[in-house]
Amino acid sequence: MKYEILIVAGEEIEQYGEIEAYLVRKGFAVQCVMFAKDAYKVLRNSPVNIVISDYYLPNVSGLKFLAKVKEIKPYVELIFLSKQAALLKAIEAMKEGAYDFYEFPVNKRLLLAVVEKAVEKQLLFFEKRELETRVRDPFNSGNIVGRSKALKNVIDIVKSVSQKNVNILITGETGTGKEMVANSIHYNSPRAGNPFIKVNCGAFNEGVLESELFGHEKGAFTGAITKRIGRFELANGGTLFLDEIGDVSPATQIKLLRVLQEKEFERVGGNETLKVDVRVIAATNKKLKDLIDNGRFREDLYYRLNVVNIEMPSLRERKDDIPVLVSHFISKINDEHGYEIIGLSKEAMQIFINYTWPGNVRELENAIESAMALAKRNFIEAKYLPSFLLVAQPGNSSFFQIPKNLSLQEMENELIRLTLVETRGNKTKAAKLLKVGLRTLQRKVNGQ
Ligand SMILES: Nc1ncnc2c1ncn2[C@@H]1O[C@H](COP(=O)(O)OP(=O)(O)O)[C@@H](O)[C@H]1O
Ligand SMILES: [Mg+2]
Known part of the structure; x- marks a missing residue:
């Protein structure tokens, strides 16, 4: 797996350009932005491991930036660089949790050693956390709790498909545990030691989603100032969780179909064909069958994703x-x-x-x-x-009590009567509540 470094250059774009090129040569995936606000965006949306930032960024103090980075991704290690000698600042920043602080010109080999140490520290943190979740949860399954028949059925399917290298489509309403099930499948599978990478396909617009998934080459489009490694590459050997798959645009669907069929793709703007071995688990709260009928989802892609379907029952x-x-x-x-x-x-x-x-x-x-x-x-x-x-409780004023065993006609009359009681006889209001025209209501009241 490649480690992702985010460089925040401020106005020192040239100095950092050299560092960036050097780290890319050393095998890191590097993104470079100028401003703190762009950095926050990248941090929220990509699996960044290390941030290397100028201490003097426009519009934000070094310490504020540090605090925000830690707030977004607590495990990210931040290394500050700066043109001005500032020993006191360095001490202060490191007290607040910065990993290190160097002055320009930076010896690149030294910087590399520092980055590698920071990565090591982070890995220890991840291992510890992984261990903790395992101790808490013997299945290491994200703790699927429940005793209903419907949920036991889901757990049975999870157990039997985890070991098999098939793509899975998890369907169900929001909040039913789709992501939790995807986690569980990955961590109970032979791929557990490899990355589990998630992409919320609904969170990006079309172009951005493509470069999230497949990465892009430097200069592929305006704004692509560095090469970017996509999630398929990051998930190599592991599992890719494609959440909200129903939101993927037709153009991206074609590209997805190709990776699923051929296990290969190109980065956006690139010629090199990359091979990957990724298990895909997709999830959606939409009815894909309906989207297929409306021509908004490709049927061939559906069958590729839906080798096994897990339907999450609503609560x-x-x-x-x-x-x-x-x-x-x-x-x-x-x-x-x-x-x-x-x-x-x-x-x-x-x-x-x-x-x-x-x-x-x-x-x-x-x-x-x-x-x-x-x-x-x-x-x-x-x-x-x-x-x-x-x-929402019965007996409360937002519920009507309607007797059992009424005919449909009687039920309608009763509903109209109760609504009129509620509106104190105001027919206009009652018609609004019942979503019928005033004249319809009057006709019904008069028993016509
Ligand atoms: N059966 C369950 N046992 C324990 N926690 C659950 C269960 N189902 C859902 N959760 C929790 O509910 C929240 C929503 O689940 P999530 O997997 O994100 O749902 P979805 O992806 O379907 O919207 C998460 O915090 C998840 O851990
Ligand atoms: Mg979800």
């Missing part, structure tokens, strides 16, 4: 999982925040079970986190639940 289809998920999240959030919450009241649990969870497990997790932050005692009480949960 409302497996309410059995709610209690175990709740305890799982309580103990996870206790660990993260140092809380000592032991559980939740019966009433609160009932509210959780009744709710329909359109945002699925993610929404449940957020609701628990918020209730835990507001809890006044060591358990979660209904009154501290997020208001959307309370509003």
